[in-house]
Amino acid sequence: xxxxxxxxxxxxxxxxxxxxxxxxxxxxxxxxxxxxxxxxxxxxxxxxxxxxxxxxxxxxxxxxxxxxxxxxxxxxxxxxxxxxxxxxxxxxxxxxxxxxxxxxxxxxxxxxxxxxxxxxxxxxxxxxxxxxxxxxxxxxxxxxxxxxxxxxxxxxxxxxxxxxxxxxxxxxxxxxxxxxxxxxxxxxxxxxxxxxxxxxxxxxxxxxxxxxxxxxxxxxxxxxxxxxxxxxxxxxxxxxxxxxxxxxxxxxxxxxxxxxxxxxxxxxxxxxxxxxxxxxxxxxxxxxx
Amino acid sequence: xxxxxxxxxxxxxxxxxxxxxxxxxxxxxxxxxxxxxxxxxxxxxxxxxxxxxxxxxxxxxxxxxxxxxxxxxxxxxxxxxxxxxxxxxxxxxxxxxxxxxxxxxxxxxxxxxxxxxxxxxxxxxxxxxxxxxxxxxxxxxxxxxxxxxxxxxxxxxxxxxxxxxxxxxxxxxxxxxxxxxxxxxxxxxxxxxxxxxxxxxxxxxxxxxxxxxxxxxxxxxxxxxxxxxxxxxxxxxxxxxxxxxxxxxxxxxxxxxxxxxxxxxxxxxxxxxxxxxxxxxxxxxxxxx
Numbered sequence: 001x002x003x004x005x006x007x008x009x010x011x012x013x014x015x016x017x018x019x020x021x022x023x024x025x026x027x028x029x030x031x032x033x034x035x036x037x038x039x040x041x042x043x044x045x046x047x048x049x050x051x052x053x054x055x056x057x058x059x060x061x062x063x064x065x066x067x068x069x070x071x072x073x074x075x076x077x078x079x080x081x082x083x084x085x086x087x088x089x090x091x092x093x094x095x096x097x098x099x100x101x102x103x104x105x106x107x108x109x110x111x112x113x114x115x116x117x118x119x120x121x122x123x124x125x126x127x128x129x130x131x132x133x134x135x136x137x138x139x140x141x142x143x144x145x146x147x148x149x150x151x152x153x154x155x156x157x158x159x160x161x162x163x164x165x166x167x168x169x170x171x172x173x174x175x176x177x178x179x180x181x182x183x184x185x186x187x188x189x190x191x192x193x194x195x196x197x198x199x200x201x202x203x204x205x206x207x208x209x210x211x212x213x214x215x216x217x218x219x220x221x222x223x224x225x226x227x228x229x230x231x232x233x234x235x236x237x238x239x240x241x242x243x244x245x246x247x248x249x250x251x252x253x254x255x256x257x258x259x260x261x262x263x264x265x266x267x268x269x270x271x272x273x274x275x276x277x278x279x280x281x282x283x284x285x286x287x288x289x
Numbered sequence: 290x291x292x293x294x295x296x297x298x299x300x301x302x303x304x305x306x307x308x309x310x311x312x313x314x315x316x317x318x319x320x321x322x323x324x325x326x327x328x329x330x331x332x333x334x335x336x337x338x339x340x341x342x343x344x345x346x347x348x349x350x351x352x353x354x355x356x357x358x359x360x361x362x363x364x365x366x367x368x369x370x371x372x373x374x375x376x377x378x379x380x381x382x383x384x385x386x387x388x389x390x391x392x393x394x395x396x397x398x399x400x401x402x403x404x405x406x407x408x409x410x411x412x413x414x415x416x417x418x419x420x421x422x423x424x425x426x427x428x429x430x431x432x433x434x435x436x437x438x439x440x441x442x443x444x445x446x447x448x449x450x451x452x453x454x455x456x457x458x459x460x461x462x463x464x465x466x467x468x469x470x471x472x473x474x475x476x477x478x479x480x481x482x483x484x485x486x487x488x489x490x491x492x493x494x495x496x497x498x499x500x501x502x503x504x505x506x507x508x509x510x511x512x513x514x515x516x517x518x519x520x521x522x523x524x525x526x527x528x529x530x531x532x533x534x535x536x537x538x539x540x541x542x543x544x545x546x547x548x549x550x551x552x553x554x555x556x557x558x559x560x561x562x563x564x565x566x567x568x569x570x571x572x573x574x575x576x577x578x
Contacts, residue, residue, distance in 0.1 A: 025442040078399060083391035102372035103445045106395065107438065110367060113399065114433030117406050121426035128419035128426075137410035137417075144403030149396065153314035156392045 002043060002280060009042045010034070012062045013069060016119065024100075028108035029115070032096045033073045041068040041179055043280060044208075045187035048201055051267075051274035054191025060123075061190055064135055067116035068183050071143050074112035075152065075179075077105050084156065085238070092229035135186035142185070147178020160239045168241055169210075176216070177209020184208075197270065204266045208281065211259035217242035218252050219289065228289050260285045291332060291569060298331045299323070301351045302358060305408065313389075317397035318404070321385045322362045330357040330468055332569060333497075334476035337490055340556075340563035343480025349412075350479055353424055356405035357472050360432050363401035364441065364468075366394050373445065374527070381518035424475035431474070436467020449528045457530055458499075465505070466498020473497075486559065493555045497570065500548035506531035507541055508578065517578050549574045 013033055019026035042065035049061055080087040080095040081102065088098050097105035120136040123129075143149065151174025158167060184201040193201070219228060220235050221244055235242045244252045260281075267278045302322055308315035331354035338350055369376040369384040370391065377387050386394035409425040412418075432438065440463025447456060473490040482490070508517060509524050510533055524531045533541045549570075556567045 022439055022443045022446065024446055025439060074399075078395055081392075081395060083395060103370075104442075106367055106370060106372060107442050107445065109399070110363075110402065111433060111438050111442070113402055114429055114438055118426065118429035118433055118435075121410075121422055121429055123422075123426065126419070126423065128417075128422040130415070130417035133410055133412075133417040133422045134415065137407065137412065140403055140407040140410055144400060144407055146407075149400050149403055150311055150314060153393075153396050153400070154311045156396065157311065157313055 001283065002276075005043060005046060006039050008062070009039045009046075009065060009069070012066050016066055016115070024104065025107055025111055028096055028100045028104045029070075029073075029111050031099055032077050032090075032108060033070060033112070035091045035093050037069065037073070037091065039069060040284070041072050041183040042066060044180060044183040044205075044277075047274075047277035047280055048184045048187030049191040051270050051277045052188050052191040052193035052197055052201075053273055054187070058190070060132065061187075063119040064132065064139075064186055064190065067119045067136075068139065068179065068186070070112040070116040070119075071139065071148075072179055074109040074116075075143075075148060077109040077112070079152065081105060085234075087230065087234075089230050131190050131192070135189045138185050138189065139179075139182045142178040142182035147174050147181065148176075149178075151175030151178060158241065161241075163241045165246060168243065168246060172213035172243070173206065173210050176213045177206055180209040180212065181205030200266055200269060204263050204281075207259045207263035207266070208284075211256050211263065212284075214243045214252055214256045214259070215287065217244045218249065218256065220244075221249065223289065257285075290572065291565075294332060294335060295328050297351070298328045298335075298354060298358070301355050305355055305404070313393065314396055314400055317385055317389045317393045318359075318362075318401050320388055321366050321379075321397060322359060322401070324380045324382050326358065326362070326380065328358060329573070330361050330472040331355060333469060333494075333566075334472040336563075336566035336569055337473045337476030338480040340559050340566045341477050341480040341482035341486055341490075342562055343476070347479070349421065350476075352408040353421065353428075353475055353479065356408045356425075357428065357468065357475070359401040359405040359408075360428065360437075361468055363398040363405075364432075364437060366398040366401070368441065370394060374523075376519065376523075378519050420479050420481070424478045427474050427478065428468075428471045431467045431471035436463050436470065437465075438467075440464030440467060447530065450530075452530045454535060457532065457535060461502035461532070462495065462499050465502040466495055469498040469501065470494030489555055489558060493552050493570075496548045496552035496555070497573075500545050500552065501573075503532045503541055503545045503548070504576065506533045507538065507545065509533075510538065512578065546574075 017026055017030035017033055045065050045068055076090060077096045079085050080090055081097055087095055089095065096108055117136065151171050154167065155171045155175055181202055184205040185198055188198045188201040220232055223232055225232055263281055264278060267274050267281055306315055306319035306322055334354050334357055365379060366385045368374050369379055370386055376384055378384065385397055406425065409421065440460050443456060444460045444464055470491055473494040474487055477487045477490040509521055512521055514521055552570055553567060556563050556570055
């Protein structure tokens, strides 16, 4: 249903990451970005943009959409490093430091993060419209000290420790929720939404992010390496407290459904133009990977 | 001469990095930022701002100045990692991954880079003035795919290889020059300089950055570990081609002086208000560390 949009996103990403000198760093960045993600964050952003009636002729929005995918990918590359999760496989392919080397993987992550801000901010017309800056500011905050980065920091700190429910909630809501919230809010901002609508989009992102992470915990137990494209039971291996280990599989599944329904309910309140966003979020509910 | 300004920068940095939950990541970020750098990039930015007649009551400029120091520090933290230069000492103190651990050091670098953009972009007044966005865009480009990051990428790739003069020039001009250029240009942009003046500031940055890196190569041979606060002869140890190994100490010294003079000459052309910038650049010429 969203294949056409995904194709557009992929084409833009490929264009942005076409290797020029020094080729190797572009190749490492491109390798990880083009390794076949779901493009969930760019999609959420573009659909939120449509949902609030954003001007379809606005071409710069694709830069911000691609920037979100780059920030997501940088976080995966760094999370996979030997000093962090030490994962060899990601989406069924060797991780960046396995395919290249550790130094290149560190730089590729740094490069994607910095390039993302370049894409969001550079404006050949020198107009620098406030809405793009505000979207980039939100993305900086929610991918950093107000979301993804601090969620990951607490996650790393908690490894092998018996953490409480509050800490797990903090990790889940920030680590994954940060960038999902950022995607929805940025789409709303660039689409010209009012503050109330932005608040609603943020809440949808919060529910979705939390749900998404609970689902990840569930899949780590119930799926297979073939389907996921990465090792299963990795949480147990890394002695990680998860939503499932804390509350059991049944409650995890129930809470996942409750949060997903809440996100869908709120999306409905955005009105008729939000139908594609609604459909996309609904399609995620039954994801198997 | 610039102690008062450095104190102001330090105070702002300390304020921005005051630990809140999750404290450990703020501590790691703060540890490296407050480990006693020269604050060259914030200083250059603030002095360029003054040189072009920037409005002194403009308080948001300190956020961008501090952001430059954070970006500089993130690059040092990641460069020091075992997979990169594997350095144990920086400014006479244990490097971030030695003081904390590798995962924390990777995250602290990522955090500083992301936080830098948050500081540059967030605007509680929601005005998002174009000049700040343009400065941030330049900084993104020159610290990333148009400067520091690609310089570092070629540097890492070149280790242990016999590289030619052109490649060494690329590394030197980008790796250090990128952020120095960014500092001067950002100061000019926020100060309201015209395009011609911005061009001149960029050229000053280019000369300075190249000179600075040549001086680093010279000091690695002629200084001591006590003075530098880091091991000397590290280039030889890492089998690195340097300006000195390529051209000899005498020509390196001569070219260093020539580039420094060119930078000073151009700074003079900025007019009387550029006197503090001139003095500061002059004070760097005879630096011993």
